[in-house]
Amino acid sequence: MERKKTFTSYDVARLAGVSQSAVSRCYKSGASVSKKTRDKVEKAAKKLGYQPNALARSLITARSNSVAVIISNLTNLYYPEVLAQLSQYFSEKGMRVLLFAVDTESQVDGVLGQVLQYQVDGVIAAVKLTLEQIKKFEDRETPLIFYNRHINSHAASAVCCDQADGATVLTQKLIDFGHKKFAYISGPEDSMVGIERQKATLTTLEKSDISDYTIWNGDFSYDGATNATCKLMNEAKQKPDAIICANDVSAIGVIDTLRYEYNIKVPEDISVVGFDGVGPATWASFNLTTIRQPVKRMTKAAVEMMLERIDTPSLANEKRVFSGIFIEGNSAKI
Amino acid sequence: MERKKTFTSYDVARLAGVSQSAVSRCYKSGASVSKKTRDKVEKAAKKLGYQPNALARSLITARSNSVAVIISNLTNLYYPEVLAQLSQYFSEKGMRVLLFAVDTESQVDGVLGQVLQYQVDGVIAAVKLTLEQIKKFEDRETPLIFYNRHINSHAASAVCCDQADGATVLTQKLIDFGHKKFAYISGPEDSMVGIERQKATLTTLEKSDISDYTIWNGDFSYDGATNATCKLMNEAKQKPDAIICANDVSAIGVIDTLRYEYNIKVPEDISVVGFDGVGPATWASFNLTTIRQPVKRMTKAAVEMMLERIDTPSLANEKRVFSGIFIEGNSAKI
DNA sequence: GAGAAAAATGACTTCGGATGCAAAAATTCT
DNA sequence: AGAATTTTTGCATCCGAAGTCATTTTTCTC
Structure with missing residues (x-):
């Protein structure tokens, strides 16, 4: 593994007939170099295809950029x-x-x-x-x-x-419209973001004295949401009229499952909302109601x-x- | 901008009562260090929270990893x-x-x-x-x-x-099934990948003496495909029975537009295929027929x-x- | 336990560019 | 023109770890 043959500031200096310091200064803005030297250096650098070694520079400046x-x-x-x-x-x-x-x-x-x-x-x-x-x-x-x-x-x-604010807004809008029975498709347990959204959602529901909600374990993924939805539909005593999802991808999974597995119309039969505002949320198939992160x-x-x-x-x-x-x-x- | 106070191999060496070389050797696999020295060094390194400086290492080894x-x-x-x-x-x-x-x-x-x-x-x-x-x-x-x-x-x-092979397979399958009228939603003009797919698609069509195809300009994006589909539906003399798309996202755009703008059923009325095998291609809404890149x-x-x-x-x-x-x-x- | 071989160690140099400093050159001012 | 400035310039040193090599220590052999 022999060293690669790249040119250094010394090579440039030799070719340009100046000192290594001069070469170095040409690459530092605000340094004091005469036009004549600069020209010589630039010409030599170009000829050799010289590029300063960022590692060496970082070592001495203690800045790696x-x-x-x-x-x-x-x-x-x-x-x-x-x-x-x-x-x-x-x-x-x-x-x-x-x-x-x-x-x-x-x-x-x-x-x-x-x-x-x-x-x-x-x-x-x-x-x-x-x-x-x-x-x-x-x-x-x-x-x-x-x-x-x-x-x-x-x-x-x-x-x-x-997260909390967004989840609150979304939930409140659903409540205001008149939704009564809720389901929440959660994120992974160890996700801070997921926890905050969930907490705010539940708090908002309870503030309006809504206790008719169930929570189902998704994991921010399409497949996770699909599974959660199946469980929800099979196990819940009654169908929710609104499903709040921990993120957009989950919401998409929920919508697809409702539509294609259970033949349920969204939003006519069940409302579904997400969170994030990812690209696919705007696709016509989903046209998600969601909170977009800026x-x-x-x-x-x-x-x-x-x-x-x-x-x-x-x-x-x-x-x-x-x-x-x-x-x-x-x-x-x- | 004063230098950050991080510890160097010299600091570790001093604390451990060994030479800098010894410290260095402890971080190189296969180097010859006695257990005693290694223990001393490791203890000192831990105490100081020492981490070798990758830049300095790279500079001398000429390998930045x-x-x-x-x-x-x-x-x-x-x-x-x-x-x-x-x-x-x-x-x-x-x-x-x-x-x-x-x-x-x-x-x-x-x-x-x-x-x-x-x-x-x-x-x-x-x-x-x-x-x-x-x-x-x-x-x-x-x-x-x-x-x-x-x-x-x-x-x-x-x-x-x-790309060519994949596009050929896909096109041939559509031909074999009996599709006659084709449309192609292209990628950006300067995309190598797009060009190869398109070329192979058209070649395959022509090999089967199919000249009834039109090409519409997408750009690998959902919106581009949406526009292309609208143009196609408005301007083409007759509707295609198969649309081959330069990639999956385009295919999704096409499907959504057909379904939600023109009330056309996919695949019953028009077949749509993509290319790539991205995550959303498998979503139930689309369930794309495509070529997945491994x-x-x-x-x-x-x-x-x-x-x-x-x-x-x-x-x-x-x-x-x-x-x-x-x-x-x-x-x-x- | 002496001698030979092997292993471990530290002093010193190196990588490539940046910078403080003093010397040299260019510029400005009397 | 000569002195006083100001600007350029190059030398020497530094950054932090790795590698070379000679020296010391340990291990092994008889």
Whole structure:
């Protein structure tokens, strides 16, 4: 495994007849270089196809210009959009994204070591971290921003969509319309987002003295929702007239199952609502009534907060909470 | 911007009462370290929360253990799955993914400089590159593997799904069933994949002396397909009895439009087929008849080829072409 | 227990670019 | 033109871990 033959600043310097420092300065904005030297260097660099070695630079400047993005479940339909946006915005700011896609949140711990080793300037985590794990970043003064995960303590910054608010709005609208019997298709038990949505939903129901609801275990997935729906239809004593789903993909699974397995009309017979506002939610087959998360604004906020904190590590932690946008589709009578 | 206070191998060495070399050796498998020293070092490292600096290591070893993945369009529904798999497999092999998500392929050129600067050990490109761009990687002996893009010359390795074969199978099945009048919803003009599928489709039709087909411009997207379908239904002299779509998302757009805008039954009145085998294709609403790309096998192959070439840069270029899998759904009479 | 072989260790150098500093060159001012 | 500035420039050093090599320690053999 012999070293690759790439050119270094010394090669450029030799060819241009200047010192290595001069070459280095040509790649640093605001450095003092005469036009003559700059021309010589640029010409030589071009001739050799020279590109500065970002690793060497990072080693000395202690800035890698890269950010780790830790995402739990890229097949979730919601996250790819988030990732694309983050990547886009960071790229515009001259930062690179080092992707850590974990299958299950249990893999997170193994990944964190890697994250630290790569000397990333910051971390965006769309997974849960323990306080201990958070502390590791704190100790290093590496800014950490959660995406759609709160942390009880104020140990880290976060960008979130207001899950509770969105769920409340949705539920209240269903109640106001006159729905009486509810079912809730839940997310995975260990999902913070799922728990918040569920809690807000149930609270809202109970505030209106509605106790006629059942909860069925989905897991944010189409298949999970399908199973939950079958169970619901087979086991529940009476059919609900509204089904509130933990996310859009679940809602889609529910709708499909109702329509194609039980020949039930949505929204005529049963209303179904989701949460997220993913692409397929707008497809004519579903035309979901849902809460859309303002992904662009959220990711942009995350990137901004990150850059601020990289420049000024002492900045206090901050949480930015965005309200979801109610989308009136045609999957619920509202 | 003062330097972050992280511990280095010297700190560990001092605390453990050994030399820096000893610390370094403890982190290299197969190095010669006595148990006593190793224990001392491990204890000290743990106490300080020491993590080796991957940048410094990469600088001296000329191996960054990271791979650039350049992807054009993460909102495409097909790519997130690819990215998740790549990330997963690379991670298992101890490699990191540096993500370069470009919006349009015109952004690629700007990104390539970055890719090189980061000293990635290899590049997976799901975008088109010019021969000149390819040559840059060749010059550096950085392995380059295309994903679902051919390059005419043998200048680079590639992992592809056999677009032509898949399209041929699908088309032939439709012909064999007895469909006579066809429409094709195309992909973007500059998409290699789209062109190959289209060409194979048309060739197959013509081989069976079918000239009764029309082509409508989609762009791999739901909305594009919707527009194309409306045009088709409004402008075509007679309705097709089969619509072949450049990808699954288009097919879904077509089905929805036919059903909800024109009240046409699929597959009873018109057959619709797609290509890719994305998640939503299996949803009950669509139950698409399609060709599924074996994404797991393809990404695994890409990762394997990459690791081989990183170890042995002199390896000849190689193309691995996988056949798609015919999925008989219920969106086409076949 | 002496001698030979093997294993472990640390001093020193290296990777490639950035930067402080002093010297040199260019510019401005008397 | 000469002095006083200001701008450029190059030398030397640094970042943090890895590898080379000579030296020391341990293990093994007879």
